[in-house]
Amino acid sequence: MSDPILLIIAAVFLLAGFVKGTIGMGLPTVAIGLLATRMPPAHALAIVIVPAIVTNIWQTFVGPYLRDIVRRLWPLMVGTALGIWAGAGLMTGPYARYGTIVLGVLLVIYAIVGLSKARFSVPRKNEKWIGGIVGVITGVISAATGVQVIPSMPFMQAIGMEKDELVQALGVFFTTATVALAFNLTGAGLLNATVAIPGAVAMVAAFAGMYLGQLLRSRMDADTFRRWFLIAMLLLGFYLAGEMLMKISSEIPGTH
Secondary structure, three states: OOHHHHHHHHHHHHHHHHOOOOOHHOOHHHHHHHOOOOOHHHHHHHHHHHHHHHHHHHOOOOOOOHHHHHHHHHHHHHHHHHHHHOOOOOOOOOHHHHHHHHHHHHHHHHHHHHHHHHOOOOOHHHHHHOOOOOOOHHHHHHHHOOOOOOOOOHHHOOOOOHHHHHHHHHHHHHHHHHHHHHHHHHOOOOHHHHHHHHHHHHHHHHHHHHHHHHHHHHOOHHHHHHHHHHHHHHHHHHHHHHHHHHHHHHHHHOOO
């Protein structure tokens, strides 16, 4: 890759890591969303995958709730893995270009749900079977876009986890999902030596951003930062979907 692209990757992951360090999530969402303005989502995901796995593994083991999280969320995680494997090829097949539109729409939905502060509730007795269904849907969406926050994130908030347990649960879930995605990318030939250098740059920048974000978290109201982050995701989603729709429409005979 050229030096300008590597500089863009470094800047994107510095920002994505900063967001994750501040609010505990958002690295793949921010990184894929921004990189998708310069490359196909599948190529963006190939660069994102290793930093995402490493940072999520770190988040997985920071906290005492791992056993309870696995016991409660295993249907969600199994369903997500199955959905991802069932959707192999969606990001690289003939309809891959529409993944950018779907990604944009998902970012808009994610931002609107977050900004509305809508709260859902799932009874404890129903969380396993609902979690399995949510997991399969999340997995198929993730296979097409690389983003795993819809509808898994609202579900995890709806089952009533405490703040620290939720942060650790996000690490466990996103680790599972990104490892499953890594198998899809390997099968498609995208996770290879060509992403080693951009992946290394992304890793260093992500950890630097996380460190800066953690410093800010101790000084700034996290809710204020999260609101501006969601507004930025809303605008980015509109841009991605709108740009690709305009590009596709310009290729249709008789349109300008």
